[in-house]
Amino acid sequence: MAVTKTDVALASALADAAGAAIRPYFRAEHGVEAKADLSPVTLADRAAEEAMRKLLIAEAPMDGIIGEELGERPGTSGRTWVLDPIDGTRAFIAGRPIFGTLIALIEDGWPLLGIIDQPIAKERWLGVMGRPTLFNGAPASTRRCRDLKQAILGTTSPALFGDDQLHAFEHLDGAVMSTVLGGDCYNYGCVASGWMDVVVEAGLKLHDFAALVPVVEGAGGRMCDWQGDPLHAGSSGEVIAAGDPARIDDILEALACRGH
The missing domain is CATH 3.30.540.10 (Fructose-1,6-Bisphosphatase, subunit A, domain 1)
Structure with missing residues (x-):
């Protein structure tokens, strides 16, 4: 409908x-x-x-x-x-x-x-x-990001990650230009408006992420889970928002090191 x-x-x-x-x-x-x-x-x-x-x-x-x-x-x-x-x-x-x-x-x-x-x-x-x-x-429009080394990454708090998720996030943190903590849903608005490049979080519930998907994707970005799959009511709560969809594979590669 x-x-x-x-x-x-x-x-x-x-x-x-x-x-x-x-x-x-x-x-x-x-x-x-x-x-x-x-x-x-x-x-x-x-x-x-x-x-x-x-x-x-x-x-x-x-x-x-x-x-x-x-x-x-x-x-x-x-x-x-x-x-x-x-x-x-x-x-x-x-x-x-x-x-x-x-x-x-x-x-x-x-x-x-x-x-x-x-x-x-x-x-x-x-x-x-x-x-x-x-x-x-x-x-509103997201911005292009030629390389993760130029990216501003946001997350609400590393304390919200499990041990293997934190390890993966720290690997991504080391690949970007800078990381901003705090912000909750406001970070996703900043991605949609082209002021930030990436948000990565885990442990989110449907009410935390459902509204974010149309906002980020309608501005030219992409949202998915940590496996690269689209977000829906059955998603695990691991969330990626990228202003430049071309960086999704780089983000997934960085996060794939969890537990290693």
Whole structure:
């Protein structure tokens, strides 16, 4: 099923609703708690997801919903909205405006539409498969990278890698010009806009990466797993984003050393 103007308008309205819920809590009392997996959650996370779900139930009641904080609501349309109200909660609670709201529309497990929204800086990337990615309404484009030695690499934290994944990442780290830590979903927006070249992460869940795929690929980049396969609902959570698709094989070669 093709993405319609109504879908895009609804996705944008979801981002607006999430941003309105998040902003009052930024650099203010946000009621941080630890979840069962010890990751942080705040009142802003919950308020933003509740606002988005309320809108979806009203506007697209046949569609399913998968949210990081409030779980899954099955649908009957074959389409599912995947929500991460605050990707980068640690940055949020530290007062750093490099977190984002992630909104994806998937069908049969494949991402069709994605939004990365930074509600404090009011920066928004909108990607729809088969269409150019927009950054605040203007076309976004990745940049060419002739060699990994010229690349800026990003990852949220090496602490999120397993031992063999860390070994592989360190090998890639040694092959690039520089590496930036932190950033969560914001890094992928930076790749889409041509400010960074590569992001490599592991342990991501569907709500962490579904929205990123249409954004990066619509800007001219490529996303895949650590085996070079396209990302979908069944992917392992090992993720690569490359602004220049020509560098994917180089990245895969560097990561292939895990455990050696």
